[in-house]
Amino acid sequence: MLKMKVTLIAGSNRTNASSTNLLRYIDSLLEAQNISVQFVDLSELPLPLFSPDNWDFHPNVKHVLEAIEEADGLILATPEYHGSVSGALKNALDYITGNQVAGKAVLSVSSAGGPLGVSSLSHLQTIIRNLHGINCSQWISIGYGSNTFGPDGAPIDVGMKDRIRDAVGSFVDLTRKLTPIAAAAN
Ligand SMILES: Cc1cc2nc3c(=O)[nH]c(=O)nc-3n(C[C@H](O)[C@H](O)[C@H](O)COP(=O)(O)O)c2cc1C
Known part of the structure; x- marks a missing residue:
């Protein structure tokens, strides 16, 4: 059956990162909808620093690029670092040169030490725009280093839970609209 x-892609290389925990919760929401998910955690799959002088890519880089290429849609998570995305995530995205992202729906999510991480989200959407991806109209920001996920992996805050469900729903709808195969899948 088509799926x-x-x-x-989890862009924090910190142990027990809140942005990665948020992404794991999103993973559970997608799998509950019978969507096939590949989870790339850059803390477990470190990538060498991108250099335009080296196109003989490390196996970890090939793995990430294949995971992006195979996807109908992407969800990228970043911690807010100095008002921008993490170096680890930016480095991963620098490896993209072809059509791996073009025309695909992309949802950006972030975690900040302050109340909101919208600077990193804006920067991430600019990067996606330059890779010819289609930014989802919603995004998700969790603030104050919020790492309050219950034993089931869901956020403890009910408002945040609803917010994540809405944003993920709009991402799934956009992916269906942009991808004929995804639209035909359940
Ligand atoms: C190098 C660095 C820079 C940071 N810059 C900011 C910042 O500009 N704004 C902010 O709100 N928090 C900032 N923080 C705090 C992180 O965004 C916050 O701890 C976040 O929850 C980390 O996400 P993670 O748990 O996914 O690693 C910074 C943290 C580090 C380590």
């Missing part, structure tokens, strides 16, 4: 394929 929508979504790749999630």
Whole structure:
């Protein structure tokens, strides 16, 4: 049976990162909808620093690029670092040169030490725009280093839970609209 394929990239290389926990919760929401998910955690899959002088890519880089290429849609998570995305995520995105992202729906999510991480989200959407991806109209920001996920992996705050469900729903709808195969899948 056809399934929508979504790749999630966790852009924090911190142990027990809140942005990665948020992405794991999103993973559970997608799998509950019978969507096929590939989870790429850059803390477990470190990538060498991108250099335009080296196109003989490390196996970890090939793995990430394949996961992006195979996906109908992408969800990218970043911590807010100095008002921008993490170096680890930016480095991963620098490896993209072809059509791996073009025309695909992308949802950006972030975690900040302050109340909101919208600077990193804006920067991430600019990067996606330059890779010819289609930014989802919603995004998700969790603030104050919020790492309050219950034993089931869901956020303890009910408002945040609803917000995440809405944003993920709009991402899934956009992916269906943009991808004929994803639209045909359940
Ligand atoms: C190098 C660095 C820079 C940071 N810059 C900011 C910042 O500009 N704004 C902010 O709100 N928090 C900032 N923080 C705090 C992180 O965004 C916050 O701890 C976040 O929850 C980390 O996400 P993670 O748990 O996914 O690693 C910074 C943290 C580090 C380590």
